[in-house]
Amino acid sequence: MNESQIRLETRMKRQPPVQTSGILDFPRPLTTVDVVILTVLDDQLQVLLVKRPDDPTEPFPNAWALPGGFVDVRKDRSLESCARRKLLEKTGVKSPYLEQLGSWGDDKRDPRGWSATHAWFALIPSVTIKLRQGGNAQDVHWRPVELLLKTMNIAFDHRTILQSAIDRLRSKVEYTSLPAFMLPEPFTLPQLQHIYEVVLGRLLDKSGFRTRALAANFLVETGYMNVGAPRQAMGYRLSDREVPTFFPRTFSARNRA
Amino acid sequence: MNESQIRLETRMKRQPPVQTSGILDFPRPLTTVDVVILTVLDDQLQVLLVKRPDDPTEPFPNAWALPGGFVDVRKDRSLESCARRKLLEKTGVKSPYLEQLGSWGDDKRDPRGWSATHAWFALIPSVTIKLRQGGNAQDVHWRPVELLLKTMNIAFDHRTILQSAIDRLRSKVEYTSLPAFMLPEPFTLPQLQHIYEVVLGRLLDKSGFRTRALAANFLVETGYMNVGAPRQAMGYRLSDREVPTFFPRTFSARNRA
DNA sequence: TTAATAGTGTCTATGAGACAGTATCAA
DNA sequence: TTGATACTGTCTCATAGACACTATTAA
Numbered sequence A, B: 001m002n003e004s005q006i007r008l009e010t011r012m013k014r015q016p017p018v019q020t021s022g023i024l025d026f027p028r029p030l031t032t033v034d035v036v037i038l039t040v041l042d043d044q045l046q047v048l049l050v051k052r053p054d055d056p057t058e059p060f061p062n063a064w065a066l067p068g069g070f071v072d073v074r075k076d077r078s079l080e081s082c083a084r085r086k087l088l089e090k091t092g093v094k095s096p097y098l099e100q101l102g103s104w105g106d107d108k109r110d111p112r113g114w115s116a117t118h119a120w121f122a123l124i125p126s127v128t129i130k131l132r133q134g135g136n137a138q139d140v141h142w143r144p145v146e147l148l149l150k151t152m153n154i155a156f157d158h159r160t161i162l163q164s165a166i167d168r169l170r171s172k173v174e175y176t177s178l179p180a181f182m183l184p185e186p187f188t189l190p191q192l193q194h195i196y197e198v199v200l201g202r203l204l205d206k207s208g209f210r211t212r213a214l215a216a217n218f219l220v221e222t223g224y225m226n227v228g229a230p231r232q233a234m235g236y237r238l239s240d241r242e243v244p245t246f247f248p249r250t251f252s253a254r255n256r257a
Numbered sequence C: 001t002t003a004a005t006a007g008t009g010t011c012t013a014t015g016a017g018a019c020a021g022t023a024t025c026a027a
Numbered sequence D: 001t002t003g004a005t006a007c008t009g010t011c012t013c014a015t016a017g018a019c020a021c022t023a024t025t026a027a
Helices: A003-013 A079-091 A145-151 A158-173 A178-182 A189-200 A206-215 B003-013 B079-091 B145-151 B158-173 B178-182 B189-200 B206-215
Strands: A030-041 A044-051 A068-070 A097-106 A115-123 A140-144 A219-225 A233-238 B030-041 B044-051 B068-070 B097-106 B115-123 B140-144 B219-225 B233-238
Touching: A030 A079, A030 A158, A030 A178, A030 A189, A044 A079, A044 A145, A044 A158, A044 A189, A079 A097, A079 A115, A079 B097, A097 A158, A097 B079, A097 B097, A115 A158, A115 A178, A115 B115, A140 A145, A145 A158, A158 A178, A158 A189, A178 A189, A189 A206, A189 A233, B030 B079, B030 B158, B030 B178, B030 B189, B044 B079, B044 B145, B044 B158, B044 B189, B079 B097, B079 B115, B097 B158, B115 B158, B115 B178, B140 B145, B145 B158, B158 B178, B158 B189, B178 B189, B189 B206, B189 B233
Parallel strands: A030 A115, B030 B115
Antiparallel strands: A030 A044, A030 A068, A044 A140, A097 A115, A219 A233, B030 B044, B030 B068, B044 B140, B097 B115, B219 B233
């Protein structure tokens, strides 16, 4: 934080009604929320990026970045509602799967000063989404994650945050129903398996996948549907769109005392 | 953004030499870091609590709370170093197992205003730790988690944070080497098993535990030791005190293309 | 010698993985 | 009828769980 910023803050602090003890007058870090919005599109895992404003007084002008921004203490009642607001603004999606990813904060990541961001991670189906252009973020686009991490630059430390989201997703896919949140309902088991394969980057055995997915009991049948294949397939929806299902793990109890 | 905010922004932009955009002049949430420090002591999972100052101008005077406090942008270079600082101040431990737990932020959790806390979760051995008294936190004590969650009140939303830490630990214990970080080295396999049993709240089969722990390959033999039992046992240390080991999970690849 | 704990062997049930086979439907 | 895809059955192997067994050492 430079001198002018400190002076500015000191000046602001004299404004009554400051009702509290002295600690509150210390300089406060900037607080932001960023959202990693992931989907599977064109057989690839893709992430939503927005273009930063073309304004030289802003950090990283014209660079691609994760959607996000400052917490607005007047608009946002909580970090989660702030994340949902930013997600709604960019995608129009109201109830995606949303979980907290982590937070990143230090004195270097934002040229404007000590800043901490609360990162969230969302999974949405890519179809039926109309990306919202205009406003602060003039360009909103899906970008394939793999290509992005290899070659493109992203603003701030958003590459680190994105990598963390991918790691989280990949690891959870092994034992949860998470990928199902990236499909529009109803979907078939072959479609679901395909999403798993895209995220994991490897093929899965059909029989084993079916057995396991059905045994996990997070799917509800919705009737047969035709998805362009020579044969109809059973359609399914999630029994609970709020919470993912965890497949069974190990270390079971022993029976005797 | 309402009209007054726009006016504010316009006005602030005229101030030289503020090198940044007007958004920096918006009210900032309070930023704190809290640490859930866990250990196994007296055959119970226990958490470190500190007593809040006896000062009526402070929130929750004399209540018990997780160690933590405001990020000091002059002392702390990052959120993690802030968490380590608070941990060191209370326990004297320099290199515990430390991972991020999550963040909690809204307009209600702190009576002083919109605040966001970055919560961390640490595992340390309870022996050889001398709790640091004095300073801001006059009383520092281990408290059994189970009793605490049932009966005691804690400051702020620290109960929620603690519960989240316990949930995280319990779930990770099923498939990681995490509990080993709560033992001083060297330790024996029966000692390690006991820690697992305390955290999980159920007994484990000795044979199965040994097979699995050794197969996971995170232990290094340090020679036989006598821990008061009639028979000596092999001592072990962790091969890596920074990173926990994950036991194998499922969804293996299929061989054919 | 005994008691208590450390450590091993073995049987069984379960579930994953591999893969062959059957069912269904459009062209 | 053919071919593509949906779906099922079955064999094998690895591993977890249960539990009985042996090994070691202090008292």
